[in-house]
Amino acid sequence: MTPAPLRAHPLGDSAVTIVFGAERSVELLRRVHSAARSLEAAKIPHVDDVVPAYLAVTVFYDPRNASYEEISAKLMAACDRATHSSARSPKSREHRIPVRYDGIDLEAVATSTGLSVQDVIARHSARAYTVDLLGFVPGFAYLSELDRSLHLPRRAQPRPRIAAGSVAIAAAQTGVYPLDTPGGWHIIGSTQTVMFDPTRDAPALLAPGDTVRFERVP
Amino acid sequence: MITITRAPPYMTVQNGGRKHSRAFGVPRGGAMDTFAIRAVNAIVGNSLDAAALEWALGGGSVRFDRDCLFAIGGATARATLSGKGVAPCTTTFARAGEEFTVEQISSGRFLYLACDGGFDVPVILGSRSTYLPGHFGGHEGRMLRSGDSVALGARPTTLPAEGFHSAADLMPRYDSAIVHITSGTQEDSFDESAWRTLTESDYRISTASDRTGYKLEGPALGNSLGMLPSEAGCPGAIQIPGDGLPIALMADAPTIGGYPKIAVVSEADLPILAQRRPGESIRFQLITIEQSQRALKRRASDIHTISQLASRSSRG
Incomplete structure (x- = not known):
């Protein structure tokens, strides 16, 4: 199937969002990340930052030196080339993250899903997840895809503070809160693993495309 | 060095923020009023991205531990140096040991204090800005408290003249609704x-x-x-x-x-x-x-003008 044509729209006067499609899919996300890597590699003048997301890549630029028309034309051309190139994705890494399943929502998740607490733990720790994206707060990785029996909507009332290291689930995803932050996901456990360290060369532990397994520890 | 003798309810070290780390989930952060922080830096002869203090929610005092040319801008404040009034967007010379006090922020929200040489805190992910939710950047990743001291960078060899003032028509219309x-x-x-x-x-x-x-x-x-x-x-x-x-x-x-x-x-x-x-x-x-990009270029050129006027004032 031929991919839908790309569309660009401005995000304010200093960013362009390039939309790759309307529906989330593994294939679309792969194209988004591939384009984001190409845009980074292309070193287009006046580009500050390249931010991939589920359906789109957003590029921040310096509008004092490049107009929206100029920069979006260059970016669209670079994305087109990326789509047609067969460049390999970078080698993805595998991570094992030890988790204590002691989260405050664990019982409630069991009740809502009709599973036992042991089943919730077993199903969450049984599979390998893929890093879809980093974002929201530094080092937060959206991991897919959660066992279907564990899918729950976000909590109606987000909590004002979730502790760093909390392992949580929402809808088809799971993740680890890298720092204390408000959040609406269901907390099922905690980890000591440092997800983000701004003084490291690679500040975020996880990168898009990486694989993550959660290992139960007592 | 500058020492916080009476911390206001909110004070952090900020600059232009982080422009190259969003893909890790790191927000731009930096000064809330990106114009005012560059303006006060320009007035004291600093590079525009130098770190300055972002000050809000109330009064407080800081002591200069070395001679310092400083300026305040952004929010409007009743401020004094050793008891004498300090005008906004104007260079003021402080001798080592003098105390600067904000009695009250009377309008606006974020006040910026720039010192010649800038605040010398570590550069993390390309910026000296404090990112409070992540506990990193600025001074130990947190708000400044009474008793904290923050290092200043080396003083530039030529400084703008004392009393150099940036004209109001180079500032955004903060009173515009x-x-x-x-x-x-x-x-x-x-x-x-x-x-x-x-x-x-x-x-x-x-x-x-x-x-x-x-x-x-x-x-x-x-x-x-x-x-x-x-x-x-x-x-x-x-x-x-x-x-x-x-x-x-x-x-x-x-x-x-x-x-x-x-x-x-x-x-x-x-x-x-x-x-x-x-x-x-x-x-x-x-x-x-x-139109929006034109307005932004105009702001950048106004800042450039302030820098040039400040630099010319030193020879006047």
């Missing part, structure tokens, strides 16, 4: 009436407003889409959550989010919004991307 916005961002998610409501109503800054975002109170906008797959946002993006009341994202806003965005505040006018207090009102006015 108009904040310009651009469209183009998920605008199709909103119908004509939502646009009319957004641009024809007064919106009041809610008490739920901080460095992450300003919740706005006023007529709700109809929005049928709910959450969308997460996509990049930016400071100034106006998102519409389920209750239809706009939230303007600010410096520390998350890099990506799922609420539909109807518009983005013009970068040139973001300082005007940032300086609005809870209870104060604004009205949004739509302009084109080209």
Whole structure:
């Protein structure tokens, strides 16, 4: 199937969002990340930052030196080339993250899903997840895809503070809160693993495309 | 060095923020009023991205531990140096040991204090800015407390003259109630009436407003889409959550989010919004991307003018 044509729209006067499609899919996300890597590699003048997301890549630029028309034309051309190139994705890494399943929502998740607490733990720790994206707060990785029996909507009332290291689930995803932050996901456990360290060369532990397994520890 | 002798309720070290780490989920952060911080740096002869103090919510005092040419700007404050009044956007010379006091911030929200040489805190992810939610950047990743000392950079060899003053017509119109916005961002998610409501109503800054975002109170906008797959946002993006009341994202806003965005505040006018207090009102006015970029270039050229005038004053 031929991919839908790309569309660009401005995000304010200093960013362009390039939309790759309307529906989330593994294939679309792969194209988004591939384009984001190409845009980074292309070193287009006046580009500050390249931010991939589920359906789109957003590029921040310096509008004092490049107009929206100029920069979006260059970016669209670079994305087109990326789509047609067969460049390999970078080698993805595998991570094992030890988790204590002691989260405050664990019982409630069991009740809502009709599973036992042991089943919730077993199903969450049984599979390998893929890093879809980093974002929201530094080092937060959206991991897919959660066992279907564990899918729950976000909590109606987000909590004002979730502790760093909390392992949580929402809808088809799971993740680890890298720092204390408000959040609406269901907390099922905690980890000591440092997800983000701004003084490291690679500040975020996880990168898009990486694989993550959660290992139960007592 | 500068020592905080009586910390205000909020004080952090900031500069222009982090412009190359969003893909790790790191927000731009940096000064809430990106114009004022560059202006006060320009006035004291610093590089525009030097670190300065961002000061809010009340008075406090700091002591200069070395001779220092300094300037304040952004919010309007009643301020003194060793008991004598300090004028805004004007270089003032402090001798080592003198104390600078803000008695009260009388209008606006964020006051900036720049010292010659800038504040010498570690550069983390390309910036000296404090990112409070992540506990990194600035001074130990936190707000400054009474008793803290922060190092200053080396004094430049030539300094602007004492009493150098930046003309008011080079500053944003902070008293303007108009904040310009651009469209183009998920605008199709909103119908004509939502646009009319957004641009024809007064919106009041809610008490739920901080460095992450300003919740706005006023007529709700109809929005049928709910959450969308997460996509990049930016400071100034106006998102519409389920209750239809706009939230303007600010410096520390998350890099990506799922609420539909109807518009983005013009970068040139973001300082005007940032300086609005809870209870104060604004009205949004739509302009084109080209107009918005022109306004931003004008701001950059005004800052450049201040820098040049400051540098010329030293020879006068």
